[in-house]
Amino acid sequence: MRVDVVSIFPAYLDALDLSLPGRARRAGLLDLHVHDLRTWTHDRHRTVDDTPYGGGAGMVMKPGPWGEALDAVAPDGATLVVPTPSGRPFTQAVAADLATREHLVVACGRYEGIDQRVVDDASGRLEVLELSVGDYVLNGGEVAALVVVEAVVRLLPGFMGNADSLAEESHADGLLEYPVYTKPASWRGHDVPEVLLSGDHARIAAWRHDQSVRRTAERRPDLAHPAQALGAADLDGLL
Numbered sequence: 001m002r003v004d005v006v007s008i009f010p011a012y013l014d015a016l017d018l019s020l021p022g023r024a025r026r027a028g029l030l031d032l033h034v035h036d037l038r039t040w041t042h043d044r045h046r047t048v049d050d051t052p053y054g055g056g057a058g059m060v061m062k063p064g065p066w067g068e069a070l071d072a073v074a075p076d077g078a079t080l081v082v083p084t085p086s087g088r089p090f091t092q093a094v095a096a097d098l099a100t101r102e103h104l105v106v107a108c109g110r111y112e113g114i115d116q117r118v119v120d121d122a123s124g125r126l127e128v129l130e131l132s133v134g135d136y137v138l139n140g141g142e143v144a145a146l147v148v149v150e151a152v153v154r155l156l157p158g159f160m161g162n163a164d165s166l167a168e169e170s171h172a173d174g175l176l177e178y179p180v181y182t183k184p185a186s187w188r189g190h191d192v193p194e195v196l197l198s199g200d201h202a203r204i205a206a207w208r209h210d211q212s213v214r215r216t217a218e219r220r221p222d223l224a225h226p227a228q229a230l231g232a233a234d235l236d237g238l239l
């Protein structure tokens, strides 16, 4: 997969050189390019923002540099991701969908955001997704871009050493993951649940499923609880 990120703070994206994303880059799974938006400015101060039409606080990112940047790095057929708190929620399902694309371009806003005409113009020739990573406001789109790129890239075939770990994770099936434990079996007076030491794989699977159902109901009652994932019996007494 090719990913291009455009930002006025390209160094924010250096973290994608670390850990598994870094290994994916070196293995050729992820072809990542980070661009400085100011490359596409033409004035001495390399200006990317201006005052908002209609008044109000803050500055807005000018359409000119963004238009030229996207013309240069987003060919027809690419998918443009625009992080914004007013976007549709970025979820595991959206990540899985984006993982099927060949080319993602992420446009990182700053200040009060990007002039809306940039998205309107790009929508004429690109698939454009305005995505929110949560109901809070960050200073810029770079951290959101890290979230989106990391969540998408770890779903690429060949990224995870053991693909089974993806299937059991939180949000893979509408449930949060069960609690996990490692050695030693007893630590500071806290024991690992006996069932996990039993070697009985059916009992372990049933216990984990039950823990997932309970956690989801207790911590995230807002998540959809598809009957097929939970089962009517699971739901008894929980919801």
Ligand code: SAM
Pocket: 082, 083, 084, 085, 086, 107, 108, 109, 110, 111, 112, 113, 114, 131, 132, 133, 134, 135, 136, 137, 138, 139, 140, 141, 142, 144
């Ligand atoms: N004035 C905007 C509003 O109220 O919706 C907030 C702008 S924010 C300070 C600057 C940039 O940070 C946004 O353009 C976007 O790129 C990014 N950003 C902030 N919060 C975000 C979130 N929850 N999800 C995705 N991107 C976010």
